[in-house]
Amino acid sequence: MNGRQYASRFLWGLFIVALGSGFLLKQFGIIDFDIGEIASTFWPVVLMFAGLNGLLFASSVGSAIWSGGVMFSIGFIFLGRNLDWFEWSVGDLMRFVGPVILIMFGLNMIFKPKHYGKREYDKRDDWQSFKPTGYVPPAPPLHPDPTAYPGTPDAIGQEEPAPPSPPNPPTGPNLSKEPNHKYESRHAQHLADRLNRHQQKIERKMERIHQKIERHAGGSYRKHRNPWERVEWWDNDPNTQTRSGFIGDIHIGNDHWELKPLNISHFVGDTVLDLTKAQIPAGETKITISSFIGDVKIYLPNDYEIGIHVVSSAFIGDARVLDMRDSRLFRSMDVESPYYKETEKRIKLVCSTFIGDVRVTKVG
Incomplete structure (x- = not known):
């Protein structure tokens, strides 16, 4: 050790x-x-x-x-x-992490020595193949006849006699006859039977494939209506607005604006959503916020005619939703204002973060 x-x-x-x-x-x-x-x-x-x-x-x-x-x-x-x-907060730290990462990456590119990769090493030190266009050495001399005794004319200077030619294969009386036509007809019939069985097998397989396709098409609706399948929080409504960012802060709601279903995705940085100046329509409006590292801050109008439903989950960080606080690891909160379903205007907030705080506060 x-x-x-x-x-x-x-x-x-x-x-x-x-x-x-x-x-x-x-x-x-x-x-x-x-x-x-x-x-x-x-x-x-x-x-x-x-x-x-x-x-x-x-x-x-x-x-x-x-x-x-x-x-x-x-x-x-x-x-x-x-x-x-x-x-x-973690968001305050992340403001400095991005520039530090860029600086370290640049210094690493400047001062890190170059290392040969595996392919370059193979090209430099690997075995080189023989090139046919180069010099070809002469063939080595033949060994003497091992059957010739020393001192005999064959061993002294006479050339080695050529080997005898192989004998012609014998031709029997049955080899020159024409093939048996009866055997050929049986062989052709056997091939035809095998081809027919193979074609029937292919037809049965194609029929089973068509039946599976029909069953799949008929049960697709039941499959998508399975209550045990995984459900995404992300809103696929075509009228939903989308905001995304990589590094930095996102601020929404500085001026008066009309609230619509909204999806916000962020990698590193804080997300601030101000709904105090928003025109909230009747019915339920869903807002989904997904962040990797950074704080999520949401300001709501202090109006009892507006119902609030907050679903929050995070790996590390505090959650302060209305009058509740949770600072555990792997936390998950589901907070709903009183008489949420009876209110005319409803806002549903779904916040998921990996590292960061979630604050939902009423202002006014």
């Missing part, structure tokens, strides 16, 4: 020993703490510990930045927010 593996195991072992010691002291009554509160507050320490392990024991600088630096930074931000050290 090399030193890097031993140090990594020592670091993780030390962390587990400290955790077990805390539980043991609690059992003896020396210290007192709430396990649920400790877990909900200090769970980012696990991310920081994993990031520190990646920074110290990564095999390369690039892998250390990705596996260690990002993980440690995310854990530090969530720990600071849980302890009220600062009010940073």
Whole structure:
């Protein structure tokens, strides 16, 4: 075992020993703490510990930045927010991640030495085939006749006699006769029977294929109406508006605008949706927001005549929806305002993020 593996195991072992010691002291009554509160507050320490392990024991600088630096930074931000050290968010961190990645990529292209690929290595050091246009060496001399004794005329200078020609094959009386016509007729009949059976087999297969196609066409409606099939949250309504972004922030609703079904997809950055100045139509309007890394902030008008239904899911991050808050891992929330189905104007928000916070607040 090399030193890097031993140090990594020592670091993780030390962390587990400290955790077990805390539980043991609690059992003896020396210290007192709430396990649920400790877990909900200090769970980012696990991310920081994993990031520190990646920074110290990564095999390369690039892998250390990705596996260690990002993980440690995310854990530090969530720990600071849980302890009220600062009010940073993952979106604030992501504003600096994009430029840093570009800088590191450019420096890697400038200073990284060139390595030959596998194909270039094969072209340089692989075996070279023989070229027929080059020099051809003469044929080696023939060996002497092993059957000739030394001193005999054959062994001294006489040429080796030519080998005798092979005898002609014997011609029997039955070989020159014409073929049997009775045998040929039986053989032709056998071939015809085999061809007929093969054609019937192909026809039966084609008939079964047509039957399967008809059954599939007849049951396609039942298949798509299967209640157990996977259902996408994405809205396929042709009247739905679509907004997408890669890196940066998306702000919608700075001025007065008419609300329509909306799909928003974002990779890195914050998404801000202001509905306080929107003209909300009657009926249910669905808004779907999908984000990979970044915060989602939605501002709603404080009007009891508007029903709100929020479905939120995330891997890491806090969720503050109206009067509810959830900061667990793998969280999922489904919040609905009172008398949602009875209201004339309804807004359904579906927010899914991987890393980031979701805030849905009423303003006014």
